[in-house]
Structures are given as structure tokens and as C-alpha cells.
Amino acid sequence: xxxxxxxxxxxxxxxxxxxxxxxxxxxxxxxxxxxxxxxxxxxxxxxxxxxxxxxxxxxxxxxxxxxxxxxxxxxxxxxxxxxxxxxxxxxxxxxxxxxxxxxxxxxxxxxxxxxxxxxxxxxxxxxxxxxxxxxxxxxxxxxxxxxxxxxxxxxxxxxxxxxxxxxxxxxxxxxxxxxxxxxxxxxxxxxxxxxxxxxxxxxxxxxxxxxxxxxxxxxxxxxxxxxx
Amino acid sequence: xxxxxxxxxxxxxxxxxxxxxxxxxxxxxxxxxxxxxxxxxxxxxxxxxxxxxxxxxxxxxxxxxxxxxxxxxxxxxxxxxxxxxxxxxxxxxxxxxxxxxxxxxxxxxxxxxxxxxxxxxxxxxxxxxxxxxxxxxxxxxxxxxxxxxxxxxxxxxxxxxxxxxxxxxxxxxxxxxxxxxxxxxxxxxxxxxxxxxxxxxxxxxxxxxxxxxxxxxxxxxxxxxxxxxxxxxxxxxxxxxxxxxxxxxxxxxxxxxxxxxxxxxxxxxxxxxxxxxxxxxxxxxxxxxxxxxxxxxxxxxxxxxxxxxxxxxxxxxxxxxxxxxxxxxxxxxxxxxxxxxxxxxxxxxxxxxxxxxxxxxxxxxxxxxxxxxxxxxxxxxxxxxxxxxxxxxxxxxxxxxxxxxx
Numbered sequence: 001x002x003x004x005x006x007x008x009x010x011x012x013x014x015x016x017x018x019x020x021x022x023x024x025x026x027x028x029x030x031x032x033x034x035x036x037x038x039x040x041x042x043x044x045x046x047x048x049x050x051x052x053x054x055x056x057x058x059x060x061x062x063x064x065x066x067x068x069x070x071x072x073x074x075x076x077x078x079x080x081x082x083x084x085x086x087x088x089x090x091x092x093x094x095x096x097x098x099x100x101x102x103x104x105x106x107x108x109x110x111x112x113x114x115x116x117x118x119x120x121x122x123x124x125x126x127x128x129x130x131x132x133x134x135x136x137x138x139x140x141x142x143x144x145x146x147x148x149x150x151x152x153x154x155x156x157x158x159x160x161x162x163x164x165x166x167x168x169x170x171x172x173x174x175x176x177x178x179x180x181x182x183x184x185x186x187x188x189x190x191x192x193x194x195x196x197x198x199x200x201x202x203x204x205x206x207x208x209x210x211x212x213x214x215x216x217x218x219x220x221x222x223x224x225x226x227x228x
Numbered sequence: 229x230x231x232x233x234x235x236x237x238x239x240x241x242x243x244x245x246x247x248x249x250x251x252x253x254x255x256x257x258x259x260x261x262x263x264x265x266x267x268x269x270x271x272x273x274x275x276x277x278x279x280x281x282x283x284x285x286x287x288x289x290x291x292x293x294x295x296x297x298x299x300x301x302x303x304x305x306x307x308x309x310x311x312x313x314x315x316x317x318x319x320x321x322x323x324x325x326x327x328x329x330x331x332x333x334x335x336x337x338x339x340x341x342x343x344x345x346x347x348x349x350x351x352x353x354x355x356x357x358x359x360x361x362x363x364x365x366x367x368x369x370x371x372x373x374x375x376x377x378x379x380x381x382x383x384x385x386x387x388x389x390x391x392x393x394x395x396x397x398x399x400x401x402x403x404x405x406x407x408x409x410x411x412x413x414x415x416x417x418x419x420x421x422x423x424x425x426x427x428x429x430x431x432x433x434x435x436x437x438x439x440x441x442x443x444x445x446x447x448x449x450x451x452x453x454x455x456x457x458x459x460x461x462x463x464x465x466x467x468x469x470x471x472x473x474x475x476x477x478x479x480x481x482x483x484x485x486x487x488x489x490x491x492x493x494x495x496x497x498x499x500x501x502x503x504x505x506x507x508x509x510x511x512x513x514x515x516x517x518x519x520x521x522x523x524x525x526x527x528x529x530x531x532x533x534x535x536x537x538x539x540x541x542x543x544x545x546x547x548x549x550x551x552x553x554x555x556x557x558x559x560x561x562x563x564x565x566x567x568x569x570x571x572x573x574x575x576x577x578x579x580x581x582x583x584x585x586x587x588x589x590x591x592x593x594x595x596x597x598x599x600x601x602x603x604x605x606x607x608x609x610x611x612x613x614x615x616x617x618x619x620x621x622x623x624x625x626x627x628x629x630x631x632x633x634x
Contacts, residue, residue: 084532097528108531168632
């Protein structure tokens, strides 16, 4: 089942009055349960593509349809709500709330969704255990390593039961052991719970784990390789 | 959870928040204490004016206060006085005769206001008898009628207890009348101009000098249980007084009323200036708090926190910061004010200047509950307004760019 459908997507920036075509006519479909890596050199449009697909940035042209909903047509407020209920985000720099504990960070999105306290507590505990942080739930981000913080970020991304997770270079700040650990966790979640992951990455270890690799160059899809 | 995140964000940079809270507390303490000090000064002035000079209400013949014509009198004064004194809200009432004589003493002359009082009645209404600093009040009996003078007049005319003065005036029949009085006491209030111009003699002595009929008076002064009720009680007194004019102390002395009203306004302007100054500090603090959290705010937007909630969160942070300092400042201000409510602040070095304007040189602070509530509301408004610009700045962030900010 197609979860994301991208048609002739273009995103053009003005850089000192010079137009920069960061994404230049991308057509792409993502099926439910895929484990996709979007790769390419710096400036190839990976992050811009993820931002537009995630509703964080507007498209200049083209359409992004998520689960049948064309997100380009949504108002800013509806788009925010759409992101909250449908998309999980994992950022390169973790971006956790430093004044909250790991558990509170995971609970936060559910709180925004209006979930009841008992549900929030049960789900955040379950997710933190799933990413191997069951013993560190009450620690603040400053008391966690980079790898542990990124695992909290993964748990947070999954808390709202999104249709897919967008991860922008999730391993860029991690050492190899933490990277391995994180990838194993995400691979398990993908296989066991059929969660769709889309990464932008430079990291060959991520590419090796991916079952689909989309390569971008100059804002266009250069290759799209599916692996078994 | 938004309250929780806002409160924890306040303490994210403890030093910065503590400095801001200390600044707000100091500013509010200064504001509260100054308001209590000025209120105390005004209250003392009003108390002096009502307890020593005016009482709470007065009855006169119409136009008497305008013309000071001794012919404008209250005719059935005893009956009216008795009826007024019988009213529930009235503590006491006193009848007076008033003349504006020329005073002659061995070392000088001058004008003044001579008030004839019945000492037993007057002592229940005003407290001049308690302010005698030398000699005795009017109970003293001697061959020559007694007069009580103010300290300032006594100094100017070099009067002492026992000194004789001659008082010259035109009586009711238009004849010049000169009568000798002997100084029986010298009083001192906190209003030197009053002390310099007002003399007291016995009602019957002035009655005789003016040639006034029995059962007539120029003024009936009335003391209430609560001076704030003067306007409310006025109609019931007017009913008893018939066609005579009944006026509250605020109507008799509009400058006193203006003093209370304008002092309130000045004080709120003063507080607003303090809060305006603090406002810039709070804006700066909140702006720094927003600018150093661009990435985090971008993340909050990305995961589904809408702009209304982000705006509310930043406003809440500012209000919590401001209210923390405000509560601390008002608390310290209240404690210090409470201390000086029973222990006067002595401004003896400015006594002469203050007393020229009728203010006491020893001031007891006075802080009203409604003042604190008003300041509290102003503090919250300051917190909200100070955060609007930083919050709007946060709302303008693009989540895609903000999440990748270094």
C-alpha cells in the first residue's frame, strides 16, 4: 500500500537573488513498511526533500500525497496537526527538550495529541524499553550519551503512532557502536511492527541496512534500488 | 505539560532568571514601599484635617463659608445639634461660633480665625485639646477669658501662657468690639499654617463679644464612626438640618480630596514607570531565551506544537518569571511596610517644610489590599506584554530551518 506519493516535486530557493533548485522534479512512491535510505552528495536535495515530505517546508511545484491526503493544500494549522498525528521525526542533533526527562520527552507528543495520562505513561515506558532505555527513563538528556539521546528521539517519533518516520541523518553525530545499536533498533521496529522509516544519510552503515536506496543528484532521482 | 515546560524553562538559565527576578523584586519593593509611604503621609494629612480641623461633616447657614458673614447663622442650633448627635452613625457633634478678628499683642498684630467652642463638646469631635504643648485647654477659669493659640502664632507674636491679647472685631450690630483674652494654652498640630491662623475661645465668650443670640451658632462639626461614610451619612444629617447646608470634609476642603485622588494617580504612574523600566529587562531576557532555543522551538513545531501553544508557552514563561519577582517584591514590600506601620519614619530634618504643607514629619506607612491587587494585575500585564515581541519572533521561525540551526 502506497503511503507516500510524490509527483513532480520541485523546491526552489532564492540564494542572493539566484534561484537554487534544491529539488527539481522528483517522482517517488513509498510503500508501507519500507526501510528506505535517501542518499546523495551534499546539496543533492536529501534534506529539502524530507522537509517537504514532512510538511516542514512548502513545495514550489508538484504534490505530496500522504495516505491519500495532499498535504500542499493544508493550512499551516492543519498541517501542524497532520504532522502530529501522521509523521514521526528524528533529527540529526536529537533535538530533545533538555528540561524534560527521557520519559517526559516521549510523552510530550502524546500530550499534544490529548492522550490520557495513563496511556501516555504506558506507551512511553513501552517505547523506551523497546529502544533499550527502560532503566534511564527519568534521566534528562544531559545525563544521556548521544546514542541514548537519539534512541529517546526514536521513541518520541514513534510515540504518536505515526504512519512513517522521517530521519534526517540520524547517525551523523553518533559513534559506530551507537550507530549499530540504533540501526538494529530501527530495523527491529520496522520488521516486527511494520513501521515505515525514511532516512536521509551519508552513512554507508545505514545504506547497508536499507532495503531500498534512493540516490539523489542535483535535486533529481538518479537511481532507485530495491533490495531483498 | 505546557505549564511544566514553561516553569522549567524559567530555571534553565538560573543565574539570568535570578538576576531578572531580583530586579523585578527590587523594583516592586521600591514601588510598594513608596506607595505605602505616600499613602501613610496622605492618610495622616487627612486624619489631621478631619480630626483636628474639619471633622467629617459640617452644617452652616447657606453661603456662610463663602462670605464668612457672622449674620449667616444657624438659628435653632441646640435642637439641630441634639438631633444630629442622636443619629446612629454620629459619634459626636459640636457647635461653634466663628469670627475673623484682628489680634493685637504686645509684640505684634495679625489676623486670624477665632473659633468659639463648647470645650466638653469640642473635645469629643476634634483633638486640639490633646495637642496642647504648653498650658491648658479652655477649661481653665480666670478673671479674663481664656484663649488657646497655635505655636506658630505664639512664636510670631511672642505669646506665652498667661500673656494677654486683645481681639478686635465687628459685632453682629456693626459695632467695633475689643475684648481682652489671656493665653491659657498653646497647641501644635502638623499644619503650621493652621497653627498660625486659628485661635480657640469659649463659645460663650465669643457669643458675648459678637452679641449673638442664644441658641445660635455658625457651624456644627460632626464626627462619624467612619470618615469614609461621610457622603453616605450626609442625607440623613441633611434631613435633620433642614434648609441649612451640610457638607462633607471633601466638599469643604476640595484640595484635600484632590490630594487623595491625585496621590493615587501619581503612585500608579510611578509604578507604571518602574514596570516599564523592568519591561525592557524582561523583553531582553525573553528574547535571549527564544533566540538560544531556536532549534528546540523548531522541533516543537515539527512534532505538532501549533503556533498558538508556542505563543502561550513563551507568554507563560514571561509571566511566571515576572510574577515570581513580583510576588517576592510585594512580599518584601509588605513586610517592611508592616514594620513601619507601627514604627514611624522620622523625617525631622524636613519637618519645617512638611508642616508648612500640613504633613506630619513622622510618617506611618499604610498599605491597602486593593493596592497590592492592582500592582499584582499590572505585574501580570507587564509579563504578558513583555513577551509579545519575543513570542512573535518565535512564531516567525520556519521549522525546517530552525531544526537545523547550529
